[in-house]
Amino acid sequence: MHDVARAAGVSLATVDRVLNGRPGVRAATTERVEEAIKSLGFSRDLNASLMARSRNLKVVFFIPDGSNEFMDSLAEAVTRRAGPTLADRMHLETQRIRALDTGALAAGLDALDPRTCDCAVIVTSEEPDILAAVDSATRRGIAVMTLVSDLPGSNRRHFIGVDNVAAGRTAASLLGRFLPQGGQVAVIAGSLHLRDHLERLEGFRQILSADFSDIELLGPLEGHDERAETEALVSKLLAENPGLSGIYNLGAGNAGLVSALKSSGRAGKLRVIAHELTAPTREGLHFGAIDVVLDQNPDGEIREAIAAARSLALGAARHVATDPIEIGIFLRDNLR
Amino acid sequence: MHDVARAAGVSLATVDRVLNGRPGVRAATTERVEEAIKSLGFSRDLNASLMARSRNLKVVFFIPDGSNEFMDSLAEAVTRRAGPTLADRMHLETQRIRALDTGALAAGLDALDPRTCDCAVIVTSEEPDILAAVDSATRRGIAVMTLVSDLPGSNRRHFIGVDNVAAGRTAASLLGRFLPQGGQVAVIAGSLHLRDHLERLEGFRQILSADFSDIELLGPLEGHDERAETEALVSKLLAENPGLSGIYNLGAGNAGLVSALKSSGRAGKLRVIAHELTAPTREGLHFGAIDVVLDQNPDGEIREAIAAARSLALGAARHVATDPIEIGIFLRDNLR
DNA sequence: TAGGTCATGAGGCACGTACCTCAATTTTGA
DNA sequence: TCAAAATTGAGGTACGTGCCTCATGACCTA
Numbered sequence: 001m002h003d004v005a006r007a008a009g010v011s012l013a014t015v016d017r018v019l020n021g022r023p024g025v026r027a028a029t030t031e032r033v034e035e036a037i038k039s040l041g042f043s044r045d046l047n048a049s050l051m052a053r054s055r056n057l058k059v060v061f062f063i064p065d066g067s068n069e070f071m072d073s074l075a076e077a078v079t080r081r082a083g084p085t086l087a088d089r090m091h092l093e094t095q096r097i098r099a100l101d102t103g104a105l106a107a108g109l110d111a112l113d114p115r116t117c118d119c120a121v122i123v124t125s126e127e128p129d130i131l132a133a134v135d136s137a138t139r140r141g142i143a144v145m146t147l148v149s150d151l152p153g154s155n156r157r158h159f160i161g162v163d164n165v166a167a168g169r170t171a172a173s174l175l176g177r178f179l180p181q182g183g184q185v186a187v188i189a190g191s192l193h194l195r196d197h198l199e200r201l202e203g204f205r206q207i208l209s210a211d212f213s214d215i216e217l218l219g220p221l222e223g224h225d226e227r228a229e230t231e232a233l234v235s236k237l238l239a240e241n242p243g244l245s246g247i248y249n250l251g252a253g254n255a256g257l258v259s260a261l262k263s264s265g266r267a268g269k270l271r272v273i274a275h276e277l278t279a280p281t282r283e284g285l286h287f288g289a290i291d292v293v294l295d296q297n298p299d300g301e302i303r304e305a306i307a308a309a310r311s312l313a314l315g316a317a318r319h320v321a322t323d324p325i326e327i328g329i330f331l332r333d334n335l336r
Numbered sequence: 337m338h339d340v341a342r343a344a345g346v347s348l349a350t351v352d353r354v355l356n357g358r359p360g361v362r363a364a365t366t367e368r369v370e371e372a373i374k375s376l377g378f379s380r381d382l383n384a385s386l387m388a389r390s391r392n393l394k395v396v397f398f399i400p401d402g403s404n405e406f407m408d409s410l411a412e413a414v415t416r417r418a419g420p421t422l423a424d425r426m427h428l429e430t431q432r433i434r435a436l437d438t439g440a441l442a443a444g445l446d447a448l449d450p451r452t453c454d455c456a457v458i459v460t461s462e463e464p465d466i467l468a469a470v471d472s473a474t475r476r477g478i479a480v481m482t483l484v485s486d487l488p489g490s491n492r493r494h495f496i497g498v499d500n501v502a503a504g505r506t507a508a509s510l511l512g513r514f515l516p517q518g519g520q521v522a523v524i525a526g527s528l529h530l531r532d533h534l535e536r537l538e539g540f541r542q543i544l545s546a547d548f549s550d551i552e553l554l555g556p557l558e559g560h561d562e563r564a565e566t567e568a569l570v571s572k573l574l575a576e577n578p579g580l581s582g583i584y585n586l587g588a589g590n591a592g593l594v595s596a597l598k599s600s601g602r603a604g605k606l607r608v609i610a611h612e613l614t615a616p617t618r619e620g621l622h623f624g625a626i627d628v629v630l631d632q633n634p635d636g637e638i639r640e641a642i643a644a645a646r647s648l649a650l651g652a653a654r655h656v657a658t659d660p661i662e663i664g665i666f667l668r669d670n671l672r
Numbered sequence: 673t674a675g676g677t678c679a680t681g682a683g684g685c686a687c688g689t690a691c692c693t694c695a696a697t698t699t700t701g702a
Numbered sequence: 703t704c705a706a707a708a709t710t711g712a713g714g715t716a717c718g719t720g721c722c723t724c725a726t727g728a729c730c731t732a
Contacts, residue, residue, distance in 0.1 A: 001689070011711045016690070024709060026699090043423070047383035048688040051717045055690095087379065088424075169669035177607065177627060178513045207669060271513065291513060299659065323635065324672060329665035333505035333543060336660060337719070347681045352720070360679060384718040387687045391720095674732095681726075692714080699708065 007036035019044060019315075046314055047089065056091040059119045059309045061147075061302075062108055065096035068225065068252055069278035070298065071123070074147070077302040085306060092306070100125070106133035114141040119309040121145045125194070126152075143312040147301060149196055158308050162296050162325045164196045168203025168250065170327060171273045172212065174292055175246050178271040182214025183245030186237055190225035190251025200250040200275075218244070223253045231256030238264040246271040254290075255280035261289045277330055285332045295328035343372035355380060355651075382650055383425065392427040395455045395645045397483075397638075398444055401432035404561065404588055405614035406632065407459070410483070413638040421642060428642070436461070442469035450477040455645040457481045461530070462488075479648040483641060484632065485532055494644050498632050498661045500532045504539025506663060507584050507609045508548065510628055514607040518550025519581030522573055526561035526587025536586040536611075554580070559589045567592030574600040582607040590626075591616035597625045613666055621668045631664035 005015045010033060017025045018033040025033075036042075050057060061078050064071045075094050082092045097105045105122065106129045112120060120142055124130050131154045134144045138155040150159040175185055187204065189197045201220055208215055218241065223230035230253030238244065238260065247270060249257050254274050258281075261267040267289035274281050277295040284290030304322045311320045341351045346369060353361045354369040361369075372378075386393055397414050400407045411430050418428045433441045441458065442465045448456060456478055460466050467490045470480045474491040486495040511521055523540060525533045537556055544551055554577065559566035566589030574580065574596065583606060585593050590610050594617075597603040603625035610617050613631040620626030640658045647656045666672075 011713095012689095013691090013712080014710060017710090020690075022691090026709065029709080045387075045688055046423070047425075048387060048717085049690070051381075051384060051387075052689040052691085054717050087382070089383075163670075166670045170667055173667045173669045178516070180514070180516070203669075326664060326672065327670050328662060329670075331506055331509045333509045333539075334499075334502045334663050334665075336662065348719095349682075349721095350680060353680090356720075358721090362679065365679080381718055384687090385720070388719040388721080390687050675730105676732100677728100677730080679726100679728080682724090684722085686720085686722105688717105690716085692716105694713095695711085697708100697710070700706085702704095702706100 001042075003040055004033065004036045004042050007040060008033045044314060046310060050089040056086070056089045057119075057309065057313050058091045058093065058117045059121060059306065060093045060095060060108075060112065060117055061305075062095050062097050062105055062120065062122045062124075064099040064123055066099035067227075068099065069280070070252065070276040070296065071099075073276075073278060074123070074298045074302065077299045080299070081302055081306060088310075090306065090310070102127040102130050106130055109133040109137045109144070112137060112140075112142055117142055118313055119143045119145065121147050121305050121309070122151075123147045123149065124151065125149060130154075143309070145305060145308060145312075147305060148296065157312055158320045158322070160301050160304050160308065160322060160325065162301075162327050164199035165203035165206075167275070167294050167327050168200035168205075169207045170203075170329065171200070171248050171250070171292075171294060172204045172207035174329075175248060175271055175273060176208065176212035176215060178291065179212075179215060179245050182212070182216075184216045184218055184241060184243060185246040185248060186218040186241070186244060187220040188223050188230065188233065188247065188249045188251060188253075188257070189220045190253065191222055192220065194251075197250055204248060204250070215246075220250075223249075223251060223256070225252035227253050227256040229253065229256070231260045234260035235264065238266060244270060247273070249274045252276065254278065254284065258284040258287075258289045262287075277328065277336075282335065285330065285335060288332070291331065293330045295330055297325055297328045300325050337378075339376055340369065340372045340378050343376060344369045380650060382646060386425040392422070392425045393455075393645065393649050394427045394429065394453045395457060395642065396429045396431060396444075396448065396453055397641075398431050398433050398441055398456065398458045398460075400435040400459055402435035403563070404435065405616070406588065406612040406634065407435075409612075409614060410459070410634045410638065413634045416635070417638055417642060426642065426646070438463040438466055442466055445469040445473045445480070448473060448476075448478050453478055454649055455479045455481065457483050457641050457645070458487075459483045459485065460487065461485060466490075479645070481641060481644060481648075483637060485530075493648055494656045494658070496637055496640050496644065496658060496661065498637075498663050500535035501539035501542075503611070503630050503663050504536035504541075504586065505543045506539075506665070507536070507586070507628075507630060508540045508543035510665075511582050511584060511607055511609060512544065512548035512551060514627065515548075515551060515581050518548070518552075520552045520554055520577060520579060521582040521584060522554040522577070522580060523556040524559050524566065524569065524583065524585045524587060524589075524593070525556045526589065527558055528556065530587075533587055540584060540586070551582075556586075559585075559587060559592070561588035563589050563592040565589065565592070567596045570596035571600065574602060580606060583609070585610045588612065590614065590620065594620040594623075594625045598623075613664065613672075618671065621666065621671060624668070627667065629666045631666055633661055633664045636661050 001015050005012050063075050078094045134154045143157045145158045146156045148161050223233050272290045273292045274290050275294050281293045308320050308322050337351050341348050354366050399411050414430050470490045479493045481494045482492045484497050559569050608626045609628045610626050611630050617629045644656050644658050
């Protein structure tokens with residue numbers, strides 16, 4: 001800061017006012033300071049800054065509540081990181097929001113006080129009231145990031161998630177190789193209104209039609225990400241199609257999938273691919289009912305979200321670069 | 337530190353002497369201070385500490401040089417991290433050491449000055465002179481970590497690497513599902529003297545004999561991780577075994593594997609699994625000569641090494657906890 | 673008992689930033 | 703043109719730690 005002040009011909013106090021957006025600086029002076037910052041390649045020291053304020057960087061994660069096990073593992077990942085990141089003056093808080101309750105999420109965002117919260121991370125579908133709440137939070141000086149599913153058209157500063165089209169392609173590519181003789185494969189989605197499910201389906205179809213024309217696609221069927229509904233659906237599917245050779249469940253409800261496979265007595269005889277490494281899919285892998293699980297890597301997503309929050313806290317940078325999240329592929333044999 | 341000093345009934349200076357292992361403190365006093373530290377749960381602030389010394393935390397990576405592309409990607413991962421970590425007062429340096437030149441590695445370790453280097457990360461095989469160099473560096477106060485391959489029996493503070501047995505199991509599990517009719521599968525290793533190769537082979541055999549008894553195993557053959565040798569080996573293999581249905585190359589030399597497959601005209605007709613995502617394996621995936629690549633995740637390894645170095649710099653902690661490195665599984669369809 | 677050694681306390685400066693006050697200077701508006 | 707308002711400078715304290723000096727007092731040995 002001394003160097004910047006000298007280069008711009010101003011005092012430390014003025015540099016401080018510019019850096020922290022405090023009033024009392026003429027536009028021309030601000031410009032001189034910003035030029036000096038750029039030409040010196042100065043970048044503020046987040047750790048020293050937090051120390052000087054004797055304040056932690058606070059990030060609030062809004063994660064859907066309900067019966068979705070993947071969301072639970074996201075929340076657990078936040079909890080796991082909370083200890084270590086505290087040493088770097090970051091305070092992570094988790095708020096569970098009733099699934100699909102956009103009003104509650106909007107209210108949560110509105111309640112954030114910019115004096116105590118620097119960054120909010122939300123998992124949400126695209127809804128107009130969320131869009132408004134994100135913009136309001138941004139105006140108040142809280143950086144908002146989207147996780148898992150993006151919110152295009154909003155003022156969110158960053159998005160972190162996997163490439164779902166690639167996930168669908170990968171599922172097709174594996175199933176195609178698992179079934180060299182061809183056969184019938186059923187696709188089960190949670191809902192065809194969900195962007196991520198649609199993207200996975202798109203990728204799956206792409207590769208199946210391009211590379212594995214011997215495979216006939218059945219569905220997609222909708223299980224609404226629920227255990228009971230998915231179980232009924234799969235039981236019916238298995239009963240009506242004795243020749244079925246594979247299933248790709250690109251949604252949730254895996255507990256139902258596994259129990260239907262078990263009770264049909266055909267677990268292990270069909271090739272099955274599912275999403276997200278959770279208790280039911282782990283069990284499915286372990287007992288051979290599921291062959292492969294594609295995982296969004298919740299730990300990686302939380303890790304990158306935290307890294308992005310630190311970059312955003314440094315202020316200026318309009319665009320933040322993070323490592324892409326890789327899709328995890330799990331068989332019984334490489335389970336953590 | 338004030339709280340600790342008060343609780344122990346000593347001055348700040350004495351706490352500082354204890355924390356930094358400086359002389360001039362009676363054993364009884366040291367004990368009082370350490371008790372106060374434990375009962376208060378005090379842990380020093382690495383960022384403030386580095387700032388006070390106006391010094392960066394220096395980590396030197398010793399990475400084998402030569403034609404091994406995986407080692408190159410490790411080095412690139414270090415370079416990628418160097419910028420961002422500098423903001424956290426970490427200075428990363430890479431030294432490439434001629435492959436298998438244990439003398440050079442030992443000399444490199446011996447040349448480290450504890451005043452300018454806090455931590456060394458080495459990739460090495462098990463050799464007595466390396467063991468001695470590691471112990472000497474540790475005595476001088478430099479924390480040594482092993483990467484990729486461990487050095488049991490040494491004073492290394494931490495090991496970071498993947499579970500190679502699990503990698504072998506995963507390869508077998510995939511190949512087994514790729515070949516539901518059974519068939520002949522050849523295994524190619526770099527050298528049966530390398531611990532990681534042996535572990536992969538062990539895992540591969542485990543699963544093949546347990547779950548896929550229709551598959552006949554050919555080999556292991558040794559390609560010594562070299563392009564030309566591997567190419568000759570695979571060409572001969574393909575010529576002599578017209579019925580071969582799969583290949584698992586658990587070593588390097590993938591450029592040779594791919595070109596042998598191409599020139600035999602059987603690329604895409606055999607199921608092929610290889611290791612490490614590098615230029616030749618990417619090309620193999622892209623053109624269908626390789627079906628799956630198992631990757632050690634060099635970026636993840638470097639990330640965890642850096643995190644571990646920070647923990648080690650905090651001193652006391654005898655044991656450091658890091659996230660396990662997951663094996664990456666790549667098909668053409670989820671390439672980064 | 674004198675002289676020496678060792679353990680400890682007290683306090684200062686430094687690191688890079690935040691944020692405060694007060695005074696001095698410049699700009700603005702009527 | 704002059705007072706009021708806005709802008710800027712100067713300098714202080716703080717954050718948690720490292721590292722230095724100097725003084726003091728306890729203990730040991732000859």
